[in-house]
Each structure stands twice: as structure tokens, then as C-alpha cells.
Amino acid sequence: HHSLIAPEKIKEALKVSGISPSEIDAVAFSSGPGMGPCLRVGATIARSLSLKLRIPLISVNHGVAHIEIGRLTTRCRDPVVLYVAGGNTLITSYKDGRYRIFGETLDIAAGNCLDVFGIKAGIGLMPNPEIKSLKGERFYYLPYKVKGMDVSFSGVLTAALRLLREGVKLEDICYSLVETVYSMLTEVTERALAFTEKKEVLIVGGLSRSRRLREMMEEMVKLHDARLQVVPHEYAGDNGAMIAWTGVLQLLSNQTISIEESRVKPRYRIDEVEVKWLN
Structure with missing residues (x-):
């Protein structure tokens, strides 16, 4: 399901935001925790966009993203x-x-x-x-x-x-x-x-x-x-905005990764993440 709808969702996101692919500065994806097959689809698409557009790749912890979107909005x-x-x-x-x-x-x-x-x-x-x-x-x-x-x-x-x-x-x-x-x-x-x-x-x-x-x-x-x-x-529920926002924080903190480092982590704990943007 994820792999089937991903291309259309990317087109929809670009249309709604009113930007072209050349205006994208980086691509962030959820690397865990979560179900491995779902995480791998997102990671594969993120790697493809990073290579195609020649932009930085950012691995985001799903739990940290929930916290950061909460901090931002409140x-x-x-x-x-x-x-x-x-x-x-x-x-x-x-x-x-x-x-x-x-x-x-x-x-x-x-x-x-x-x-x-x-x-x-x-x-x-x-x-x-x-x-x-x-x-x-x-x-x-x-x-x-x-x-x-x-x-x-x-x-x-x-x-x-x-x-x-x-x-x-x-x-x-x-x-x-x-x-x-x-x-x-x-x-x-x-x-x-x-x-x-x-x-x-x-x-x-x-x-x-x-x-x-x-x-x-x-x-x-x-x-x-x-x-x-x-x-x-x-x-409150899982959403793309929280991954994107945490990706922005990590980009500003120079926390990007290479394609080789972009493995998914189904049991990724939030205390494994170095939170440089709050230092």
C-alpha cells in the first residue's frame, strides 16, 4: 500500500505547497521505531529523492518527531x-x-x-x-x-x-x-x-x-x-509534518546521513538520538 500511493502523495505534497522539486533543500524520513516493511518503503523513497535531487538525507526518530511537533505547536x-x-x-x-x-x-x-x-x-x-x-x-x-x-x-x-x-x-x-x-x-x-x-x-x-x-x-x-x-x-496522530519539522531542526544542526547509513531501526529508542538543536 505504501509503495503504491507514495508517488501520488509526493505529487500532491508538491502541488499543495506550491513548490517545485528544485526548491527542496533536504529530504527527511522516519527511520523508526515502527514496523520494518513500512519504514523501508519510506526510507527507499527518501534515498531516491536524495540521489535524484542531490540533496541531504535526514534520518528522523519517530518518537522525537512527536515531541518536537508538540514543542513547536504549544x-x-x-x-x-x-x-x-x-x-x-x-x-x-x-x-x-x-x-x-x-x-x-x-x-x-x-x-x-x-x-x-x-x-x-x-x-x-x-x-x-x-x-x-x-x-x-x-x-x-x-x-x-x-x-x-x-x-x-x-x-x-x-x-x-x-x-x-x-x-x-x-x-x-x-x-x-x-x-x-x-x-x-x-x-x-x-x-x-x-x-x-x-x-x-x-x-x-x-x-x-x-x-x-x-x-x-x-x-x-x-x-x-x-x-x-x-x-x-x-x-496528535502520526503525520508527515512532524517528520519534516524535526528534519529541519536536524538539518540546521548538520545532522544529515549518507545513503549507506540510512538503515531503518524498528526498535529505535528516543534516548539514542543526539538532540543537538537543544544544546
């Missing part, structure tokens, strides 16, 4: 970041040239937990489980797994699916699941905020669209005299 300066999505869950902040990870999921991501439950329950992906939770009346205990600064969602999901099989009211399960997952995320973010003594919290990633998560985080940051910022909805 004007955050030095936040504690909660990056929460279908495939990623971590708490990070900039320190000494890199985004340092304070905590992360030990198994599945928060978004994946909610999505899988929604599919199994027949109501579909997020935000449907959260919408259903609004009509919940009874809270059921689900495993609350916070280990230091890390979180675990597989047990929460298993317990919620067990309640579903037992015939518990769906709205009550959704309510219990959403409250438990978001409480865990809020707790570990608060620990990072207290430890760093920063005054900003930034939420990025697809799950940043959640109204209930924002409500919990708002209450938490007030206790620390801090400010909550959330990436705009249109930039």
Missing part, C-alpha cells in the same frame, strides 16, 4: 513529556543532549490496551471505549501496575476481557479500564514532574486527544504549580 520550552499512543508509552524530558526516558511501558502501550479491548468488545478503536465509559456507573477493580516509573497494561487488559466474558455491563468495564489506565499514566508523569521540578507537562501522541486524560493531568499539574500543554488534534 511553544513549550522545557517540559516533562508524556508520549502516549497505540504503539508507544513513555515519560521523558530533555537532559544533557538527549531525551532521557524516566519511565515506559513494560509490555503493551496504553493506546494498544484500549484499542484491543474495544475490538474484542465489538465497539471498535479509541475513542469508542472512552465514549462508552461516560455512561459507566460502577467501578470494578483492575490490576494497577506501576513499578517505579514504569507501567504495565497487559494485566489490566486481561482482567477487563475477563469481566467482558463474565457478562459485566460494557459501560462499567470501559469506565473502570479508562480510569485505571489514565490514573497510572498520571501517577508516573507526576513522579517525573516532582523529580525534575519542571513547570511544564506536554502530552503528545494519538492518545493525547483523550478528554479524560487531559482532565486528570490538569488536576495533577495544578498541585505542582505547573502548566499542561497538549499537542493540537491534527498533529
